[in-house]
């Protein structure tokens with residue numbers, strides 16, 4: 771047995787992150803998954819990475835879609851984080867969104883978004899690492915939604 775999983779969760783949970791909804795499109799189907807396992811990877815070429823659990827339904831969707839948008843959530847968008855963290859079909863009803871160049875949904879009023887084409891999928895243990903080349907993106911404004919020690923948190927100014 772390797773290092774204790776609970777202990778790993780506890781230690782790395784202290785690394786506060788923002789929260790995104792990673793979205794994709796498979797034909798007529800829109801899909802989203804709450805994700806904080808993201809990183810801005812390279813500026814030249816412009817790359818980001820998204821870690822996706824191998825046994826999640828989302829994994830097949832990102833593979834099939836071949837693209838993803840990362841929508842960075844504001845503190846006011848916590849409901850979206852909850853909505854896209856549930857297992858099963860992802861419900862976009864009632865949401866204000868546009869369609870990016872790749873076809874991935876871009877959620878309105880986020881802190882910013884990037885639209886990416888998947889260029890590589892690398893093995894990362896029980897996750898796969900989706901490398902995305904950024905084709906488009908925009909900044910937004912607002913207060914970030916944070917995730918810290920397994921709970922949502924806010925930035926204290």
Ligand SMILES: Cc1cc2nc3c(=O)[nH]c(=O)nc-3n(C[C@H](O)[C@H](O)[C@H](O)COP(=O)(O)O)c2cc1C
Pocket residue numbers: 789802803804805806807808821822823825826827828829851854855856857858859917
């Ligand atoms: C704050 C937060 C961050 C998450 N980050 C990730 C992530 O980076 N990668 C991942 O695979 N799952 C992540 N999850 C879990 C997925 O959102 C969840 O397992 C997925 O939506 C389940 O749906 P599915 O089984 O239908 O794919 C996160 C959940 C939360 C609440």
